[in-house]
Amino acid sequence: MSTLKLSIVQAHLQWENPAANRANFEDIIKKLAPETDLIILPEMFTTGFTMNAKPLAESMNGPTIAWMQSLAQELKVAITGSLIVQEAGAFYNRLVFVHPQGTLECYDKRHCFTLAGEHEVFSQGKKHLIIDYKGFKLCPLICYDLRFPVWARNTQDYDVLIYVANWPKMRINAWDTLLKARAIENMSYCIGVNRVGLDANGYEYNGHSACYDALGELQSIPEFEAEFIQTITISKAHLERSRSKLKFLDDKDDFTLLV
Secondary structure (H helix, E strand, O other), X not given: OOEEEEEEEEOEOOOOOHHHHHHHHHHHHHHHHXXXXXXXXXXXXXXXXXXXXXXXXXXXXXXXXXXXXXXXXXXXXXXXXXXXXXXXXXXXXXXXXXXXXXOEEEEEOOOOOHHHOHHHHOXXXXXXXXXXXXXXXXXXXXXXXXXXXXXXXXXXXXXXXXXXXXXXXXXXXXXXXXXXXXXXXXXXXEEEEOOEEEOOOOOEEEEOOEEEOOOOOEOOOXXXXXXXXXXXXXXXXXXXXXXXXXXXXXXXXXXXXXX
């Protein structure tokens, strides 16, 4: 497949209310599904960015993942976003990617946000995830991971970086700058999906969800502050032409990452 349709869902999240958030996203997903291949939801899309993990955590057989699988299979579309998962006595900020057939792939957030004490509640992820989907290799990461270029370095020949986030307004300039930088330095598409609104801790989120191509050119229409849905078509041929003409990845440093 030479193109892929990706849908950004920039939404307000109901604080610590998984049922309400699932209901809201279900309406959105059902409307989007006929026109897209992949629907991308924000970080902790069922709860907002909370450290109240124990009462809100779900298992991999819990209601949210079952809901994602049911919708993906019914609508024949892939769905991804992160939520709080408890496994083997530990809590994870876990991105779940559900294929249209209902199969799952998962990535646990590597860089816990120490400023909010995330590292005191959640266990750190140890592995990258590269997803093969409709002819594209996708590398999903989560929010604070954006600040760490070594972790995102394109040593696995991926085509698309995806960041799901709850990135606050007060530091949104870093979000804008780093999304573009990750695209350019890795010669890949880079997509960031953020939330909007105010959370129960008083933090304001103003979106700035975006898609950049391998040259750092904006492919999406920027929408700030408000809830926002956009479907972007990305091209494998465009990516390959950029990489063939500008062979910057051939000159990257070799290294071994110790995790």
